Amino acid sequence: MEITLRELCEMVGVSRRSIQCYEKAGLMRAQGKNKYGYLIYDEGSLERARQIHFLQELGFELKEIKSLNTLPKEAQKEGIAEKIENLRHRKKETEELIKQAERYLKEL
């Protein structure tokens, strides 16, 4: 299946500039161009782009995602488990912040 850059962006939910950054970071690349010169991707790219975006949301930087692939499975799992801990921490901080903000709002 041929997917254009525009379609890829819509399916993944990121901007063209983001995909460009993924490619510059060496995380993925276009399969080529179609006869009109449009950048073309396949379903593998789609899955890869989704994964990159997901790992980014977990808190990985692009270069961390790059090196993550070279690690043994166990180390990868540890890395992700660590990010999950960070997310739990962030969740608690966010809850605290909401409470503080509500108090601040009342006192204003």
Added chain:
Amino acid sequence: MEITLRELCEMVGVSRRSIQCYEKAGLMRAQGKNKYGYLIYDEGSLERARQIHFLQELGFELKEIKSLNTLPKEAQKEGIAEKIENLRHRKKETEELIKQAERYLKEL
């Protein structure tokens, strides 16, 4: 009370560079320098720095914080209420992300 930049940073929990950014954004400034040429702040600055940091955590950019002061009280409250909504949204997203990440970890 005279507070040095270093002390201010420790009390607020931000870096010198952050205070420098607050000052460049026109949000606060040092009271002057002591006889050794050290930047000196007072308790007003301390409270201001804490407030800036708090509003930043709520999601305000420095220039938004700058303009926030010029707004009438009601508009300020609206702005903060909006940020609280964003935080609630972020909390939910974080919760979703944690669940997804846990599933991802199992399947790995």
Added chain:
DNA sequence: TTGCTCCTCACGTCACGTGAGGTGGC
């Protein structure tokens, strides 16, 4: 003189946003 802490620039970082300038088919 050495060592310490402070100062003021100013370039670097990260992941994009936002044009600029150009191409190709209708």
Added chain:
DNA sequence: TTGCTCCTCACGTCACGTGAGGTGGC
């Protein structure tokens, strides 16, 4: 030719991080 969508740079943005180069008292 006009209008549309796409392309590839490349500067700008945000809130700092991280030195560089200099000062002043002990």
